[in-house]
Amino acid sequence: MSVDAHKALKQHDLSGMWIGVKYLSVYYSPEDLRLLPEPQDLVFFASEQEAKAQGFGPIPDSLRLTEKIAEMLLEQPALTVQQLSENLRHTPHQVIRAFKKHTGMTPKQFAQLQKLERFREELAHHSITRSLYEAGFESLRALYERSSGFLGMRPRTYQQGGKNMTIFYDTFDTPFGFMLLGSTELGVCSLKFGDQDTLLQELQQDYPKAQLVQDAEATRLYREALLDYLQGKTQTVEVALDVRGTDFQWKVWQALRRIPAGETRSYAQVAATLGEPKAVRAVARACASNVVALVIPCHRVVRSDGSISGYRWGPERKKEILDWEKR
Template identity: 50%
Template sequence: MALGLTPATDQRWGKGAQVCFSTASCSLGLLLVAATPKGLCSVALGDSQEKLVAALRQDFPAANIHSDDSHLQAWSASLLRHLAGQEPRLDLPLDIPATAFQWRVWQILRSINYGDTRSYSQVAEMMGQPQAVRAVARACATNPVALVVPCHRVVRSDGSLGGFRWGLERKQALLAQERQYL
């Protein structure tokens, strides 16, 4: 089952579904960009192409997954420009399943300005659900599209980093990079 979703939702990328991917070197190691014909379905950071592709295959076990640098060139270039501070706002098409709650969290995260942060509790309050701090953290943890949905911009109330699916070192580096380009 992809990304911890229900079996019914997972069928969306069942047998025969097409997912193409590309990897590129970036300031944070390797960047994997994957998409369906409708939009990005995965943006991941890592140190090994083999591990990134294996994780993609695990998230989409029944899909037909193949490398396609040319199809993803524009989106990859946009993400690399973003990392270099040249494109602070990303508005790329997404094809990711989510609950209504996750979408609300992710939309709020996309509204956080480049270089800014919010706490998990601030995001919950912005949603009008101040008691949903743990659910906000879970939505951040299940975000499949790093950078596009900038979950790295969410920190603990005391300012410490909290968690990050792609490693705390990368979260710290992303925040430092964004502040550098302001």
């Protein structure tokens, strides 16, 4: 039987065990697990055979490479793709392709996010100016321009209707209906169910001043991540996002992504996890504001009695997705 992840981590006794990561459906040996996920995402097995029997597969080479890249960038955010490729003995194309496949962003974008994290840490102890330089930013403008991949779309960009912005999009069928996927250079900005004409009109209405370009190649890696989920290979859609949301909405959306596939939470439970038990209606509004179906799994939130509640793309579709995830 699998061993409780929290207990094993607390005791630091991982010898002879295999570690399964739930949302990836892959298993590691303790030596392979370079960047430890959150404990609630882990399950432990006594043997490789037991992990396979539970539906977990071995870590793919591309994910192993991605973790090595991330580990190096956490230590040295200034490393270029060329330097990474030389250190890891892979071509720059292999480095970018593997990293973007599993994270939805390029190594350069990831390094910028690390700067943002370091800036926040420095800000707790120093002035803004000193914190900027300690984190590797050369100016306030640089911080502002690079923050969107972590904080969501810049308010000004959204308020100006996507002015001077190019949004690539593609459409395709899924088991749950026709979808349109839109993405910027930083991540997915729209993923909705509907019919093609209506979806394209909605995207143009959301970003009236943006240039919309149908490009299957530009959106391919995001589409592949979605298809991996729809084929049962992963339990979440792992892509970078570039959507506009308030701080509270982002907190809700992040909480939704922590709900395991096959499980549900009530609006009240989500509010409680945020430390704001009275914010049930605000949680419901945040779910209704979600513009990236499946990536932010608002379908996993139900009423307190467990019954299916409203869903932007129809309660029948919500039930179908939940039933499929449970199976």
